Amino acid sequence: MKKKDIKILLVDDEQDILEIVGYNLSQEGYQIITASNGKEAIAKAKKEHPQLIIMDVMMPEMDGMEACENIRKIPELQDTIITFLTARSEDYSQVAGFDAGADDYIAKPIKPKVLVSKVQALLRRLKGVEGVSSTTTLTVGNIEINREEYKIIKDGEEIILPRKEFELFYLLATKPGKVFTREEILDKVWGNEVVVGGRTIDVHIRKLREKIGDSFFKTIKGVGYKIEF
Amino acid sequence: MKKKDIKILLVDDEQDILEIVGYNLSQEGYQIITASNGKEAIAKAKKEHPQLIIMDVMMPEMDGMEACENIRKIPELQDTIITFLTARSEDYSQVAGFDAGADDYIAKPIKPKVLVSKVQALLRRLKGVEGVSSTTTLTVGNIEINREEYKIIKDGEEIILPRKEFELFYLLATKPGKVFTREEILDKVWGNEVVVGGRTIDVHIRKLREKIGDSFFKTIKGVGYKIEF
DNA sequence: TAATCTATTAACAATTCGGTAACGCATTCG
DNA sequence: CGAATGCGTTACCGAATTGTTAATAGATTA
Structure with missing residues (x-):
């Protein structure tokens, strides 16, 4: 799969974050979709089938955890990788997200380079679609x-x-x-x-x-x- | 434990509530049992061993508090989660209910979505329910x-x-x-x-x-x- | 504010691992 | 046949990795 075929859904209530992160990733050639709360995220995830979702934990309407749980229930999105963005302070939630179905997390403040390399690392998992066993x-x-x-x-x-x-x-x-x-x-x-x-x-x-x-x-x-x- | 193996006992004297709440939860895949007063609730609880009981506080025959206390005494139902439905006005009962052995309460009027997510949250206490992560x-x-x-x-x-x-x-x-x-x-x-x-x-x-x-x-x-x- | 608890570091000890040298053995080949 | 080649084996050393303890600064709590 080529980079430009990969859709990444960014979910955050802060417009700034969406822009910064979105910019950096689209520079890398990924397709970026954005949402500003959990509900919207679920809707767009269903519609667009992104390969990767990067989502803030703390959001109005529906927080990241809840959205994550909901997305995990959607059969077509079983293979989607979900990553949380977490503030540095609330560090317990970093680990906390895992059993909500998250695959990884990225700590704020976000450094573009760290982000990009992390995203690439995550997307590497997609290549061997044969499942984890291989x-x-x-x-x-x-x-x-x-x-x-x-x-x-x-x-x-x-x-x-x-x-x-x-x-x-x-x-x-x-x-x-x-x-x-x-x-x-x-x-x-x-x-x-x-x-x-x-x-x-x-x-x-x-x-x-x-x-x-x-x-x-x-x-x-x-x-x-x-x-x- | 899978969702469809989870029994929820709804207790309310209003048929409407039973239907609405029951419908929403069964949509989610849970097994629903209903009762329309405290006595019936105790009987069905004993027989069916539900994992969760959602019960109106105000009911004829025997009210929720009393029923709750009774149910709490049944050994096999120690792990059952009991939740009250309360009218928003009578908020004193919210506090009152806890020492009757209630685990939580849900305020009326009931919004289906709120209810479902609350129920899921409650059921997280039960270990290993698929699709409802702990x-x-x-x-x-x-x-x-x-x-x-x-x-x-x-x-x-x-x-x-x-x-x-x-x-x-x-x-x-x-x-x-x-x-x-x-x-x-x-x-x-x-x-x-x-x-x-x-x-x-x-x-x-x-x-x-x-x-x-x-x-x-x-x-x-x-x-x-x-x-x- | 004092008292306590945590996180981290530094310093040193213990262990394990990877690699090598030295030697033995077999096979091949001139 | 004897030298050369390639592999097997053992023992050992040094370096890298991890374990342990104590000290300290920072955070938290009473």
């Missing part, structure tokens, strides 16, 4: 890999892996059977600028074999490693 | 988190947490198992423009471990923290 858990064989929780579950047993080990395992697991060359592994797990010694990968593979099971890891001599279930 | 408590494992009072209840024991500690705990508890990176934590609990030293989070985690129990908090080195019940 980006958070991966199941191969009898092993479940949970990226969100940084652990793997093998035969019901939970194994917590250190970062590098986890990443290495995760990489191999993304394509079971595929042989990853050392070069590929270094590039993906270590990053292409880092230079590490020749035995580093081996050692990590060793640790994985130890923790997860020797049989899963195959060495293809002269080529690299692969995983098999 | 704004007051969150229960995970054997720990109940009460945001209104900034406290948690663990095994019946009440633990009061300072704001930051509470927010941090609450954040982790919104997604048990998920690893929150330090960045994420700073962003959500401290806000996106605040800069704090490197050991601040650790210290707060420490305090939580001390107060709530070491075992709940897991450190994923190089990644962040998570909570597990």
Whole structure:
């Protein structure tokens, strides 16, 4: 989806905020829709189907929380990301919004750069529309890999892996059977600028074999490693 | 619990009120039971075990107050929420009703929208009603988190947490198992423009471990923290 | 205003992780 | 056959990360 196809609904009772935020986001190429209270927000959300809603918590008529709850009930808007704007002082509400169905919040005063990068981060979620599972858990064989929780579950047993080990395992697991060359592994797990010694990968593979099971890891001599279930 | 599993008992001697109120709530998906006086109300309450009772104060046979007191004595109905309907003029009864065991009151004349949102607010007290998110408590494992009072209840024991500690705990508890990176934590609990030293989070985690129990908090080195019940 | 409680920092301790070196073993190849 | 190559293994070190405590400034409450 292209930027110009993305609709963002801004909801705030202060015209200033709408203008500033709206300006910054439209500069970025997003389509901006505005509303000045909760009711209007719900109406426009229904009509326009925005991908993202940025909404002030405190508003006349109907506050952000309530509006959020209402919007969450609309089936067509299940995938809409809702973000609150909160004043710095009322900081408990930052966390408070989450079970009203909010995905995130942005604290006032709003810095345009922070806002834009936050919005982009939020919109990244839209790309993998396959649902949360594709980006958070991966199941191969009898092993479940949970990226969100940084652990793997093998035969019901939970194994917590250190970062590098986890990443290495995760990489191999993304394509079971595929042989990853050392070069590929270094590039993906270590990053292409880092230079590490020749035995580093081996050692990590060793640790994985130890923790997860020797049989899963195959060495293809002269080529690299692969995983098999 | 789903909306359609929620029973609401309406008690009023005026047929009109029963119809209007009943219609609006059933539109929302709730199951409606009606009664036209206090005695009938008690009988139906016993039989049907509604989660919420909305009752007129003024009624023939037995008035709302009395009925309320009676219902409060029934063990199975301890968790039932009782709300009075009162005419605006007789506001003394608003106060009076509370020590008869009422949880809230709704003033006449009744505006359907106000009523519905009030009912939803009341039902939030019931845990885990889908589509009516809880704004007051969150229960995970054997720990109940009460945001209104900034406290948690663990095994019946009440633990009061300072704001930051509470927010941090609450954040982790919104997604048990998920690893929150330090960045994420700073962003959500401290806000996106605040800069704090490197050991601040650790210290707060420490305090939580001390107060709530070491075992709940897991450190994923190089990644962040998570909570597990 | 005094007394208390919170949030944060600084300083230091403890731990863990990532990486390396050194060596062993097997296979390959000249 | 012996050297060369590539991988496996172990032990260990240094650095990065986290844990802990105490001190302090700021906020809150009595």
